[in-house]
Amino acid sequence: MKLLTGFKLAWLGLWANRLRVLFAMFGVVIGMFSVIVLASISIGVKDTLLKQMGGLGAEQILVIPGRVLDTMSGQKDLLSGLTSVPSTLTYEDAKEAEKVENVRSVTPHLETVTTIQSGEGKEAKKLQSVLVGTTDQYSRVQHAELAEGRFFTKKEQETKAKVVVLGSNIHDGLLGKESTSEATQTPGHPAPEPWWKRLFSALTAQKASAQKQEASLVGKEVAINNEKYKVIGVLSPNAALGSSTDNNVVMPINTALQETGMKNLNKIIVEADSTETIDQVDSDVFAAIKTHHKDIDYSVVKQEQMLEALNKVTTILQAMLAGITVTALIISGTGIMNVMVMSVRERTREIGIRKALGATTFEVMLQFFFETLLLCVLGGLIGLGIGYLFIELWNHNISVFSLVLPLWAVKLALYSSLGVGTLFGIYPALKAARMNPSKALRFE
Amino acid sequence: MIELRNVQKLYRSGGEKLPILRGVNLHVEKGEYVAIMGKSGSGKSTLLNLLGTLDVLDSGEYELAGQAVHRMGKGKRAALRNEKIGFVFQQFQLIPNMSVYQNVLLPLTYGQKRWSGKRAKVLHLLKEVGLFHKRNQKPSRLSGGEKQRVAIARALVNEPDLILADEPTGSLDEETTENVLQLMEQVHADGATVIMITHDLEVAKRAERILLLKNGMLKEMANEAAYGI
Structure with missing residues (x-):
């Protein structure tokens, strides 16, 4: 057969x-x-x-609070060797890093939670958001595209201009559209939607945002801690694992430092001229920041090391x-x-x-x-x-x-x-x- | 055609070996029509299984068409079965979820022989047995007589030299029995050797020779009294 x-x-x-x-x-x-x-x-x-991670670019290095312990082989152990200490990184550290040879740009990153409000009286809408203080390099370095409006300029950054760029969820939330953010409801608002509806909205965030109406807050004012800020742009949605800009309210670093009263940064992204100079920049940035610190309570990590982890x-x-x-x-x-x-x-x-x-x-x-x-x-x-x-x-x-x-x-x-x-x-x-x-x- | 010499077959029951065939001798010429009779439990089916190479003998010799079956392995016995033997069983033994056509075609699927015009051959046989119009039906849709005619067509499809029929009319009524017996006689007339197991004397009388299996031994039956009727 x-x-x-x-x-x-x-x-x-x-x-x-x-x-x-x-x-x-x-x-x-x-x-x-x-x-x-x-x-x-x-x-x-x-x-x-x-x-x-790769979005950071091979020529970028990250300065983060805490000291990353070395492994037996002398490598940085980002998985279990990362110590949890309060940040001592300051904007001055970022400025010091800027002076290092072969550095193309330095992007400081200050983050805190704040409540943002649009409208007044009965029309008021309040949302919890992540306030991010940074420089005009943010959108380029973070690959944060603009859905509408513009990003703030270097001049606005230096003059502590009261301008903000909103993440897509914050923008939609303030306009009263369905959003994926964990919005805080103001009193008098209808009861929250059932969990399955919220889940569906969360899962179909892209669709929801694709269907958004013409209404926009660009050019209008919002309030953060009773201070008025002008909305100059809205970021495109980028719901993703780990980090997302959807719930961010981005403002110039100088404005953020002044308004929040905070001194310490969450991270500093340093960009070298090229991948050839990255190792040199890595050690030079480390040394430059050390001049402001008694102890080594920060770490300089290359993209390669993060990818490895x-x-x-x-x-x-x-x-x-x-x-x-x-x-x-x-x-x-x-x-x-x-x-x-x-x-x-x-x-x-x-x-x-x-x-x-x-x-x-x-x-x-x-x-x-x-x-x-x-x-x-x-x-x-x-x-x-x-x-x-x-x-x-x-x-x-x-x-x-x-x-x-x-x-x-x-x-x-x-x-x-x-x-x-x-x-x-x-x-x-x-x-x-x-x-x-x-x-x-x-x-x- | 068939030569059995001093064939013994033991039946194993609870660790004990009981002889069911005790030195059976049989000689059947090519083209003969032989009926084997015997009471229930006399070993008729066991003998048929041995003749059909479905089972192996415990001792003795068996030659079929000049080939020493008792020395053959499973593979050769299967090939011999496929080439030389056609079976007709009392319970028809058709595969229930295959159509009449597929059942008749099945023997041509096995073995080494390359058949040409398989489909035409099967359809011709189905016409011969009067079931051409039911070729696509499942066996469950057929009457007992029709099932047996399908089984006969299947037994003939590979043009065997030997037809072994185990109580082929045992489950049929009188009229259908007559039809089946006529078919068997036709097969015999066409040159095949037919060995039929039966306990029905009237059916056995249609054969050229009647043998009686009694006490594990096979004997020519001289008269009806020998069967104990």
């Missing part, structure tokens, strides 16, 4: 028992769906985080997902094997008939083996299709992070289904093949 005939018989066998096949396939479908989706989540999360985290995530996937595959494989063993038992008489008609042990084995294999491959393809649909739906509706379906995950799913079919198809096939035909024919 040719292999093709074996496949044909297996196909006929499956077709003849299609209801059972459908149930049996369910396990494989779920298994393959998990392979695809979990691989996509793992890659998607990694890609998003890497993009965020991130890689470690995502590798752990991937290992965990691989574990879940393998478990799902084993469970689906065992399910298939159970169904096939049952099928062999139920079809004992059929096996006897086939043998009486001249089927050899090998031919019977091949038929049942191919049946399991076909079942798994079909299940795998269906799981792959559903997984692909899920990813497409996710990417069209959810903007927190994108799912990425790499070719290797597709191959992995197909090879896994083949592997599961092969591994778990052998036992039922052998069971069928070893049957004594005369006994099988008498089976009731």
Whole structure:
């Protein structure tokens, strides 16, 4: 019997028992769906985080509060070696870093939580937001695109101009549109929406913002701590894992320092001229800032070191997902094997008939083996299709992070289904093949 | 065609081995029509299973068409079954979820022989047994007689030298029995060797020779009294 005939018989066998096949396939479908989706989540999360980190640029370094301890090999241990201490970084440190040779730009970053208000009296709307004091370089360095209006200028920064650029959620919230921010409701407002509606809004943030009306706060005034500020721009939504500018209210650093009364920065982003000078800039910036500090209570970290730390985290995530996937595959494989063993038992008489008609042990084995294999491959393809649909739906509706379906995950799913079919198809096939035909024919 | 020499077959029950065939000898010429009779539990079906190479003998020798079956492995026995033997069972033994056409086609799927015009061959046989119009139906939609005619068509599709029929009329009414027996006689007339197991003397009388299996031994039946009727 040719292999093709074996496949044909297996196909006929499956077709003849299609209801059972459908149930049996369910396990494989779920298994393959998990392979695809979990691989996509793992890659998607990694890609998003890497993009965020990578967005800093290879020529950028970060000055952060606290001292990052070194590992035994002398490397900075960003995962477990980061000490938690209050920030002592100041705007003066940033200015000192600016003087370092081969430094292209220095972007200080001051952050605090504040309440922003638009309108007055009954029309007033208040929202909690993240106040960010920074320089005119912010939008370039943070890749924060403007949806409308403009960013503040260097002159406005130096003159402590009372201007702000709003994150998309804050802007929409103040206009009374649905937003993803955890807005504080002012008294007299309608009761909060049910959780599922809020969740849906959060998941479909991109859509909601795409549907926003023409109304805008650009050119109008808002109040922060009873001080009036002019809205000059609105940032595009960039809901993402980890950091997002959607809930930010960005103002010039000098204005922020004066209005908040804060002195310490959350971070300073230093940009070198080129990647060739990065190591030199790294040590020079460290030395320059040290002139203002008694102790080393800050750290200078290169993008490369952050990516390394991130890689470690995502590798752990991937290992965990691989574990879940393998478990799902084993469970689906065992399910298939159970169904096939049952099928062999139920079809004992059929096996006897086939043998009486001249089927050899090998031919019977091949038929049942191919049946399991076909079942798994079909299940795998269906799981792959559903997984692909899920990813497409996710990417069209959810903007927190994108799912990425790499070719290797597709191959992995197909090879896994083949592997599961092969591994778990052998036992039922052998069971069928070893049957004594005369006994099988008498089976009731 | 068939030569059995001192064949023994043991029946295993609870660790004990009981002889069911004790030194059976049988010689059947090519083209003969033989009926084997015997009471329930006399070993008729066991003997048929041995003749059909579905089971192996515990001792003795078996030659079929000049080939020593007792020395063959499973693979060769399966090939021999496919090429030389056609089975007709009392319970028809059709695969329920396959159509009439697919059931008859099945023997041509196995074995080494390359068949040309398989479809035409199957359809021709179905016409011969009067079931061409029911070729796409499942066995569950057929009457007992129709099922047996499908089984006969399946037994003939690979042009076997030997037809082994195990109580082929056991589940049929009188009229259908007559139809099936006529078909068997036709098969025999076309040159096939037919061995039929039955406990019905009237059915057995249609054969050229009647053998009686009693106490694990096979003997020519001289008269009806020998069967104990």
